[in-house]
Amino acid sequence: MTEHARPVTADDLDPAKAAARVVDGVLADLGGGHRGVVVDSPPGAGKSTLVVRAAAHLAAAGERLMIVAQTNEQVDDLIERIAGKHPGITLGRLSASGYVPSERVLAHPAVRVAQKADDLAEHTVVIATAAKWATLSDGSWPWAIVDEAYQMRSDMLLRIAGRFERALFVGDPGQLDPFSTVEVERWAGLTWDPMRSAVSVLLAHNPELPVHRLPVSWRLPASAAPVVSRAFYPFTGFRAGTGPGDRRLEFGARGMGTTYDQALEEAAATGWALYELPARHTLRTDAEAVRATAALAVRLLQRGPVAHSEQGSGPVDAARVAIGAAHRDQVTAIRAALGPHGDGITVDTANRLQGREYDATVVLHPLSGRRDATAFHLESGRLCVLASRHRHACVVVARAGIPELLDAHPSAEPVHLGVPVKFPDGWEANQSVLAHLAAHRVAGG
């Protein structure tokens, strides 16, 4: 999470104008002689759009440019967007030897896929994952754009920073922090701690770099932006780009009054629902909760949902619905429970849902059924990712008793000297979200 707080200044502006003003400021800073420019982007604030615009802006200025993304999927996303919007830019995709180009990339035959950077020397924009960039030991680009820079560990930045002279870092400070499988206390307190995010290390050594913040979420509806902003971005708030009446989720088929239907109707009407199962301590793969999570998603599709928004109206199909959970075994269990009616619904962990967007989501709450919370389950970024993927509605499935669990949570986290305090605290963030969900509770089971 970021520690550089900035006061909200543009609240009085129209959201589109406020956002445009920030983007203009970013583009101006790219020509301002800074070695680096940082842009904090809350969920759905137009991060990818900004990356595409900045790439086009730099390309138009005659600069060769490398783009660093974190996963192959993110690379393909950006290729699709850049090639679609700016067909005139010569675009190369640097890949590992086993990479099979996805359909999205093949749809743009002008995009050259290569394993060696030399083969792409003539291309204005070369794009690859951080892991691929880290295999290069020479070559230099005047500019880089580093996407999802808060999800990148600083040791990865160390490995690729030699490839560029200047860089734009874009990312969401509210999402999950990098992690490791080994003990990392040894480096705690160092400004170059390899476990800190790329942005945190960059700013610790270059405090003079400009930091911008995108002020408007275009994804989150008016019902969700304030909730997510308050819980997870307490010092750097943002708002929704749309107003309360701009988005509507309607069902084509009538419900039968089941608790699932009630929860879905609550979510459609208010943007949120808490489907609460009776209190009980369970295994992670709580069968009842897993069943409810899968059934809610299936029921949602069966109700023939139609989404109305500023982008027009259209049916919500399986591809526009996602289910999120904390653990992989929960994901596997939910997939198994979905059955054929749930074909095409995305089911994934918070880690893998980062950066993705859907019309509606069903979330299995990380603390559901637990007797004790751990740092893993309390990490605010986990809940933030899960609660901020949707354009219309989010249904949270949880067992009752989470407030009591939070109340009994012992606070004895070790403290390392010199490590900036993280905000928000996972406990507070969880409380804040639960307090909001309490008003949208549907008793299930």
Next chain:
Amino acid sequence: MTDTAPDLDRLRGGAPPRNHDARTIAALTSNPGCARRGVMDAAGVDKDAVARELGFPAPFGQSQFAITRGNAFEAQVKADGCAELLTLLRERLGLDVPEVAYDDLEVVAGNEGRELRHSRTRRLVARALENGEGTLFDHPLLRLEIAGHPAYLEPDVIAFQLAGRLHVIEVKSFAVVDGQAEPEQVAAAARQSAVYVLALRRLVAELGHDPARVSHDVFLVCPENFSNRPTATPLDVRPQLAVLERQLARLTRIDDILAELPGDLTFDLGESLAASVRAVDARYAPECMSGCEMALFCRDEARACGATGALGRSVRDDLGGVDTVGTALGLADGSLHPSDDLAETADQLRAAARLRAEALQGVA
């Protein structure tokens, strides 16, 4: 006085309430789910005496070497009106500390009561806030409401006034080596400092000033590397402050627990003590051993009833909803039939038992 006060007094029997200090208040946050501890702490019961009476004395001895070392270090830092401390603040932290006044609030004139000493602290803090007088206030006697009772804090910090803001300076004798210190010790220091910050903020608010004039950045003064030379490190205690305020608010809700207890309950030392203690539920976890005087008694109790929690929070967590060793093993070997809500846990336990047996068979 709150509504709970009379009951809490009765719980203590004839004994006077035990004095809180920053350490005991900070400890309130370490196992907030434990009703037994909540009630005993709120009532100011002497848990150490109770544990001894029960035959489970708390193993919290302190070596005289550690005590000597701590006292010597503190004396050195504070010698000559905190001369070494000031050098540190100026040179190491680069603070622009103008001329210095040092006020020691520990002893004013002989043996006056805490009330008097507290009012002197109030006066000096008020003066500092109003016209910036005074720099270092050693041993300020602060007060904090704990479950409706005012508790005086053993004054072992220094309040430091700089440009109209107050900072807490906490002197500790654990070493900072190459910028790192034991994270558990730093955490304990941060929790204690947060108690002082909170008490100072309450005082500042009472005096009609903005509590934010007490900084959440405290200065931790420790020996550097292997020497006696002090070093100062700023420590942001906002997370600890948040936890503390949360738990203090929760303590005042102790009435809910009291309402469930028998009306004549008392922790008076004597024959019925064990039964009285058992009447209030504990939430034992092995972590209690590091901070609660009652831990050995509660551990014995948890083990005697086969509680899975005695093996650790993560073990209990792995077992889903099963609280006792006997039930878990019965489910694992199939001798017990699970109720519906345990079916899943039983499946997993059976699978685990089968896999263990299979892997160990190859050996036997």
Next chain:
Amino acid sequence: MSALSSLARLQAVAAGIAQPLATVRHCHVSDAPLVLVPLKLAGEAAAPLAVMLGSDPGDPSLLVVPQPRNRDLRFAFAASLAKLVLNHIETSRGAVEELPPGKEGEERIRYGDAPQLLVPNRGGVAFLRMMGRSTRFRSTEGPYAVEPAVPVLGRWLTWFADRHDHPGSSLMGAVTELLRLHWATGQSSLEDGNLAALTGWIDPPAGLDGPAAAARAEDPVVWPPAGPTTDPTFDNEVLAPAIAGYDRSGGDSRAGERLHAAIAGQLTPTWDLMWRAVGLLRALPEGASVPRRWERDRDAFTYYHQTFGEAYPQARRDPPVRAARRLHDLERAQDAYDAQRAFDDPLVMAEHRLSGQAFGGTVTECDPARLDETGKRPKLRPLLRVATRDPVRLDAGATVCSADRPALKGRIVELDDDGGVVLELTGGMGRKLVPEAGVVPEVGDRVCFTSLTEGSFGAAKFPDREDTPWTHGGPPGEYVPTDEDAEEDWS
């Protein structure tokens, strides 16, 4: 923790004795490890009080600082410790193996053996790390000169402590950790930190069960703590008067002996426990990949020993490139170690079976000669159906390999609802279109397949120190020893 090891703890409670968590030994145990039981003075970061050490259970050496606050006595202690430890290092190298020359034709060797240091617990490792830090920068000349062996000891202790962080390394072991890797007790992991209680559960003395032995072990009078922290009551009632007596006597040898005897009384029980623990570990059969990991340890030792004369003492904190490189090395070692233990030990593999990342069962159908002829050239792709009761959590398409012979690779084709997994074997069967004899499992065979792989984590490239990028503060200054290092107080 996992459900499997948690169940083992419950079984230990019921049985009154520790239960195995491993069927083989996952660490190397030397024929003659150097066992060290250090004690420090309470309240100090790294003030040694005493250490009992040696590689012969019947002949420990005891070094004591009679007045731990006296700087000269501390350095005298460090010099004596250095003599013993360095002697052990120099005599534990074994014969030199010649290796094929490296890429640039350079000579490469590996020592046939390496020293192994064993301490009671993690606190012991941390204390030796601190000892290393407090001695490695000392100057052997000038006003604060120490004996030449002292900074050498400091660098070696630092090196061993760093190797302890390396997953799978056996160069410096904390015995409680090693025991816990192999046994589950009926107490919590916090209580397992007490070596005497832990050993009591694993191997209770005659007439006692685990809980009784552990309860006895918690009494510091019966079982003094295994260090490095001393029992406060011992400090106040025995040690403090003995040290005061020594001070009053002006260094008199009888006062010194009394102090010595008091400390020996605190250390000897732990010394005996350490060797009992070594015996318990030795009695386990060695895991198949243990020699391979020990070989990496020997490589690391050889390199450090060979380059010792050219290198500076280790930095106080890792500079950026070293930090990143080290983290990568540790993560790679962890990944390999986790996989190797599972392949070596069916009880560890059982954890992965329970979590659904592996499955075991019986082959019910087999088509060993099946060819896939959809491509340009036919490929050998035998099909297996495995009946399993395990809760498989792998998706169709997942790549797996055989737990018994990881070279045998396959792909999951289909999972049916009643515990059947159809697998297509894809590799490890020879180069022909007919599998080599005995390679493809037959109907009725017990098999286990897993998605775990060893070595999935490739080596990474890092910039040189002088190319540390601007994002990380640019190249750090070169380390030059200063007088300040040598003078650093140790009081």
